[in-house]
Amino acid sequence: MTIVLDPTGEQVPAERALLQRPPSIEGRTIGLLDISKPRGNIFLDRLQQRLEAAGARVERFKKPTFTKPAPVDLRHEIATKCDLVIEALAD
Amino acid sequence: MSHTLVNVPIVPLPEGIVAVVKAECETCVLVAPVLRQLRQSGVALTVYTQDDPTFPADLDPQLDEDLSVSYHHAIETVPTLIKVEGGAEAARTVGWLRTSWEELTGVDDLGPGLPEQRPGCGSLSVDPDMVDVLAVRFGGSVLRSRRVEIAALEDEAEALFDRGWTDGLPVVAPTEARVLRMLQGTTRAPDDLVAVVPPDLVECTVEKVAINAVMAGAKPEYMPVILAALEVACTDEFNIHGVLATTMPVGPVVIVNGPIRKAIGMNSGGNVLGQGNRANLAIGRALQLIIRNVGGGRPGGVDRAAHGNPGKLSFCFAEDEEGSPWESLAVERGYSPDASTVTLFPGEGPRCVVDQLAREPEPLARTLAACLRTVQHPKLPLGFDAILVLGPEHARVFKEAGWSKQQVKDAIMSHLQLPGSEIVRGADGISEGIPEHLRDLTLPKFRPGGLLLVHAGGGAGLFSAIIGGWANGDTGSQPTTREVRA
Numbered sequence: 001m002t003i004v005l006d007p008t009g010e011q012v013p014a015e016r017a018l019l020q021r022p023p024s025i026e027g028r029t030i031g032l033l034d035i036s037k038p039r040g041n042i043f044l045d046r047l048q049q050r051l052e053a054a055g056a057r058v059e060r061f062k063k064p065t066f067t068k069p070a071p072v073d074l075r076h077e078i079a080t081k082c083d084l085v086i087e088a089l090a091d
Numbered sequence: 092m093s094h095t096l097v098n099v100p101i102v103p104l105p106e107g108i109v110a111v112v113k114a115e116c117e118t119c120v121l122v123a124p125v126l127r128q129l130r131q132s133g134v135a136l137t138v139y140t141q142d143d144p145t146f147p148a149d150l151d152p153q154l155d156e157d158l159s160v161s162y163h164h165a166i167e168t169v170p171t172l173i174k175v176e177g178g179a180e181a182a183r184t185v186g187w188l189r190t191s192w193e194e195l196t197g198v199d200d201l202g203p204g205l206p207e208q209r210p211g212c213g214s215l216s217v218d219p220d221m222v223d224v225l226a227v228r229f230g231g232s233v234l235r236s237r238r239v240e241i242a243a244l245e246d247e248a249e250a251l252f253d254r255g256w257t258d259g260l261p262v263v264a265p266t267e268a269r270v271l272r273m274l275q276g277t278t279r280a281p282d283d284l285v286a287v288v289p290p291d292l293v294e295c296t297v298e299k300v301a302i303n304a305v306m307a308g309a310k311p312e313y314m315p316v317i318l319a320a321l322e323v324a325c326t327d328e329f330n331i332h333g334v335l336a337t338t339m340p341v342g343p344v345v346i347v348n349g350p351i352r353k354a355i356g357m358n359s360g361g362n363v364l365g366q367g368n369r370a371n372l373a374i375g376r377a378l379q380l381i382i383r384n385v386g387g388g389r390p391g392g393v394d395r396a397a398h399g400n401p402g403k404l405s406f407c408f409a410e411d412e413e414g415s416p417w418e419s420l421a422v423e424r425g426y427s428p429d430a431s432t433v434t435l436f437p438g439e440g441p442r443c444v445v446d447q448l449a450r451e452p453e454p455l456a457r458t459l460a461a462c463l464r465t466v467q468h469p470k471l472p473l474g475f476d477a478i479l480v481l482g483p484e485h486a487r488v489f490k491e492a493g494w495s496k497q498q499v500k501d502a503i504m505s506h507l508q509l510p511g512s513e514i515v516r517g518a519d520g521i522s523e524g525i526p527e528h529l530r531d532l533t534l535p536k537f538r539p540g541g542l543l544l545v546h547a548g549g550g551a552g553l554f555s556a557i558i559g560g561w562a563n564g565d566t567g568s569q570p571t572t573r574e575v576r577a
């Protein structure tokens with residue numbers, strides 16, 4: 001870990017602010033990213049059922065391998081298609 | 092390095108005689124028997140060892156493992172012998188000098204058989220690898236800026252980009268050790284206020300300047316110039332707010348005069364306005380990073396430039412005073428030749444003036460005038476200043492003819508008296524120009540004092556450079572000069 005000194009006028013918080021939680025997921029497109037860990041798909045299948053029952057639309061995505069960051073194209077596709085994303089770890 | 096500390100309790104030394112040694116120092120090994128001699132003669136001796144806890148044997152040395160004793164008591168050489176009376180240091184001697192040791196301890200015939208004197212070795216606490224670490228360990232509390240953690244798995248450069256703290260190029264991570272080292276470049280205290288920086292009008296301390304100077308890649312010795320440049324930028328005269336906010340492509344151009352140019356290794360010769368010199372580039376960049384980070388001035392925010400120019404990353408250079416036939420820009424502006432100064436000018440990118448056939452002064456003055464006329468628009472007089480950076484081969488033409496600097500300017504200006512009929516709106520089929528009611532006037536291209544002449548550049552090439560300005564006068568920006576202080 002490196003500690004650096006804030007070079008700014010410190011007018012805004014150093015941490016990036018979280019986005020507002022959406023008031024409802026109804027009608028929203030939610031991306032489910034399978035990171036390719038074994039049996040992660042089973043967990044995500046169940047999540048998809050629950051989310052769709054609550055009125056959300058679900059898009060499924062999958063990383064080629066859990067050992068590397070998601071490819072840029074995949075991240076871009078998720079960002080353009082989805083309002084929300086759930087990225088779950090497995091094991 | 093200063094050993095004065097803020098908010099760090101200094102461990103007092105025990106009464107009597109204190110010796111600080113390290114095993115890897117031959118002089119310390121040499122005096123080990125002398126220390127035993129002192130202990131045997133009844134002296135209240137305390138030995139601190141910096142490296143080997145068993146050295147010197149038989150003297151129960153205390154290991155100064157974190158070097159706090161050495162740091163707090165400013166040990167620069169080992170062995171150091173200190174006499175402590177009433178909790179305070181009464182005397183000290185460094186290295187081995189028999190007479191000094193005897194005087195300090197009051198014990199005679201020390202170290203029989205030893206040479207009269209031997210110089211000591213460097214203390215571990217002033218080892219170049221340790222200085223900054225210790226400054227953070229014991230002196231870091233002088234810094235007040237918010238600490239921001241970059242996680243071990245984050246790339247430092249990427250993390251600094253992501254926070255919006257860069258000008259688009261990577262910056263050096265402003266760690267506490269680096270910022271403390273940068274602060275060594277000025278005598279001013281870290282919490283000293285330097286300027287109120289537009290556009291957010293934030294009070295900027297010496298510490299914030301140092302942080303951004305680290306990021307810009309500056310060395311500590313550039314600090315006085317960066318501090319002076321920031322002070323000038325934030326004056327009402329220079330008006331960095333307007334220079335930043337304008338849709339025109341200008342930024343602060345920093346011209347440095349006086350002894351500090353050479354002292355910090357600035358370039359005033361070949362490629363003077365280009366890449367490759369650390370001082371030139373880092374000073375200009377530090378100024379712009381402060382305006383971005385402390386002042387909050389960012390492209391797309393308050394910076395509304397339509398095109399900008401690459402010099403908005405950094406535009407800083409030194410005048411070639413040694414090679415100049417004339418007084419420097421700073422002397423012209425009322426400063427002593429011994430003074431170091433910065434002059435700020437709101438400038439666009441430079442353009443080249445070519446006249447390779449120049450041998451006589453008058454034709455060269457005409458060339459320079461013809462090119463200067465086009466600054467911003469050939470039909471717009473008076474509104475914009477300009478810097479003419481005269482190259483040595485062009486300057487030599489004037490020098491050989493015996494022309495003074497003022498004569499050069501006067502000759503150029505004599506060819507820049509623009510008849511209203513030529514520059515009125517619509518003339519030459521060009522809409523831009525002066526209003527119709529000024530048609531009968533003859534107007535100079537530049538206001539009095541609006542043409543600045545600086546001598547700089549490489550020794551080969553019959554070229555000069557023009558740096559066009561921005562709206563001048565009280566409502567725009569004035570070229571502004573200040574002295575550089577420590």
